[in-house]
Amino acid sequence: MTTNKNNSVPKKDDNYTHNINRNNERSLDRRGFMKTLAGAAGVFAVASLPWGALAAKELMGLADKEYPHQKITNVNDIAVGDSVEFHFPSEHDSAVLIRLEESKYVAYQNACTHLRCPVYWVKEQKEMVCPCHHGVFDVNTGAPTAGPPRRALPEIVVHVEDGAIFAVRVKRYEA
Structure with missing residues (x-):
């Protein structure tokens, strides 16, 4: 070298x-x-x-994204004050539909916005509750009213047609 x-x-x-x-x-x-x-x-x-x-x-484009309409249940199969669990927009996204009045329905993804624990509809108290950390959500808006969650539950837009309730799209998070 x-x-x-x-x-x-x-x-x-x-x-x-x-x-x-x-x-x-x-x-x-x-x-x-x-x-x-x-x-x-x-x-x-x-x-x-x-x-x-x-x-x-x-x-x-999430606010404008519309999924194939998915039938949740028939209007006659859910009483006022009751809820139905379903999956939307995919089979891995758990959601809940609640009939508040004769013709008023609300639906939300039922994973808590704090740590994704399941959220349950408590008919007697008329509120949505996350049992993990005692989070409470307003059923009309999905906004948190108690506990550690800071963001509202993602709302699912529903549409009633021919006696059936359909999930149409997921509303975007509002800041």
């Missing part, structure tokens, strides 16, 4: 992947480490842009 006038190893002898002479190994100093770190961060940022754009597009 030869060295040139700058005391550096010629390119043909600078094999740092299979180097027998350990004195010739390149060392990673702080500046090199920071450059590598910044380069890796840049690669990750650029690689995540398409997914971030997709997520932003989904969130921006």
